[in-house]
Amino acid sequence: MAAMTRWLDPDEQRTWRAYLTASRVLMDTLDRELQREAGMPHAYYEILVQLSEAPGRQLRMSQLAQAAGSSRSRLSHAVARLEAAGWVRREDCPTDRRGQIALLTDEGFATLAAAAPGHVEGVRRHLFDALSPAQVDQLRRISETLADHLTGS
Amino acid sequence: MAAMTRWLDPDEQRTWRAYLTASRVLMDTLDRELQREAGMPHAYYEILVQLSEAPGRQLRMSQLAQAAGSSRSRLSHAVARLEAAGWVRREDCPTDRRGQIALLTDEGFATLAAAAPGHVEGVRRHLFDALSPAQVDQLRRISETLADHLTGS
DNA sequence: TCCCGGTGGTTGAATGTTCAACTAAACCGC
DNA sequence: GCGGTTTAGTTGAACATTCAACCACCGGGA
Numbered sequence: 001m002a003a004m005t006r007w008l009d010p011d012e013q014r015t016w017r018a019y020l021t022a023s024r025v026l027m028d029t030l031d032r033e034l035q036r037e038a039g040m041p042h043a044y045y046e047i048l049v050q051l052s053e054a055p056g057r058q059l060r061m062s063q064l065a066q067a068a069g070s071s072r073s074r075l076s077h078a079v080a081r082l083e084a085a086g087w088v089r090r091e092d093c094p095t096d097r098r099g100q101i102a103l104l105t106d107e108g109f110a111t112l113a114a115a116a117p118g119h120v121e122g123v124r125r126h127l128f129d130a131l132s133p134a135q136v137d138q139l140r141r142i143s144e145t146l147a148d149h150l151t152g153s
Numbered sequence: 154m155a156a157m158t159r160w161l162d163p164d165e166q167r168t169w170r171a172y173l174t175a176s177r178v179l180m181d182t183l184d185r186e187l188q189r190e191a192g193m194p195h196a197y198y199e200i201l202v203q204l205s206e207a208p209g210r211q212l213r214m215s216q217l218a219q220a221a222g223s224s225r226s227r228l229s230h231a232v233a234r235l236e237a238a239g240w241v242r243r244e245d246c247p248t249d250r251r252g253q254i255a256l257l258t259d260e261g262f263a264t265l266a267a268a269a270p271g272h273v274e275g276v277r278r279h280l281f282d283a284l285s286p287a288q289v290d291q292l293r294r295i296s297e298t299l300a301d302h303l304t305g306s
Numbered sequence: 307t308c309c310c311g312g313t314g315g316t317t318g319a320a321t322g323t324t325c326a327a328c329t330a331a332a333c334c335g336c
Numbered sequence: 337g338c339g340g341t342t343t344a345g346t347t348g349a350a351c352a353t354t355c356a357a358c359c360a361c362c363g364g365g366a
Binding site: 123136142144145146 | 158163166169175179273284292294296298303304
């Protein structure tokens with residue numbers, strides 16, 4: 001049996017459209033800035049950030065995929081590129097012969113350190129500067145609720 | 154001279170991370186659902202939606218790109234695919250010989266009509282069901298503020 | 307020990323997206 | 337109506353992502 005579709009009311013429509021537009025433009029803008037200033041897309045930047053914050057600047061591929069919000073396949077391809085750029089190195093995992101460890105090279109760290117100020121400035125200018133402190137708080141709660149809801153189900 | 158970087162404080166960090174995660178997971182989820190159920194990515198769905206709401210179910214390529222939040226190049230490629238699928242047709246613009254008009258075919262409209270209930274249900278389940286009415290309102294204001302800020306600058 | 311389901315990771319092909327270069331036509335000033 | 341500039345749209349190549357298939361290894365049980 002086909003249940004009735006719960007359509008969006010005008011307010012929800014408007015919210016959904018506004019959200020779509022805003023998030024798309026925001027990410028496009030940051031992505032373009034990062035590509036121009038650091039020569040890498042935002043997804044690659046995320047990978048370097050996660051590695052830089054991990055103990056020993058290294059992570060198992062699976063954990064890195066998890067942390068960076070990447071599929072395993074996507075990460076494999078991405079790390080291959082990052083390795084070719086000299087920013088990441090792969091090593092065999094000593095405790096699990098299936099495993100691979102990705103580790104951030106000094107060069108990768110330097111590249112990240114050079115890119116970070118510009119990127120943070122972009123996030124501030126395009127996101128935080130536009131919102132009141134109360135809205136920032138609301139956005140945090142909404143995002144955390146949403147993330148829980150999505151990963152929980 | 155190099156200005157001091159205005160780094161993110163811990164609250165902002167947390168907000169930014171939560172936002173990144175939530176929006177990525179949300180869009181990934183909806184994209185996968187749409188791909189599975191309708192055989193097209195969300196960006197293509199958006200194009201069909203915009204055409205379906207335009208008078209005469211048709212739009213100039215540039216306006217369509219604007220409405221769907223696509224670059225002109227991206228739209229060209231996308232419409233080529235949609236045309237091959239039989240969902241969109243191209244026609245010459247009578248008033249501007251450079252122009253092309255994209256128009257939604259009956260088949261495209263039928264495909265959209267078939268995909269819409271499932272997609273809307275997904276948006277509701279993954280987004281609106283998780284938020285209180287107050288949060289939905291907050292999200293709308295935040296998104297509209299943000300969109301204004303980004304397109305205004 | 308042998309098998310077998312599950313996990314870790316890679317690969318290639320198909321698909322999307324971006325970027326820069328390009329054609330053609332409209333617009334504008336003279 | 338000529339010449340330069342802008343606008344509309346397409347194209348191909350490089351790059352990124354997805355999907356399904358795959359191999360290798362782990363762990364647990366008969």
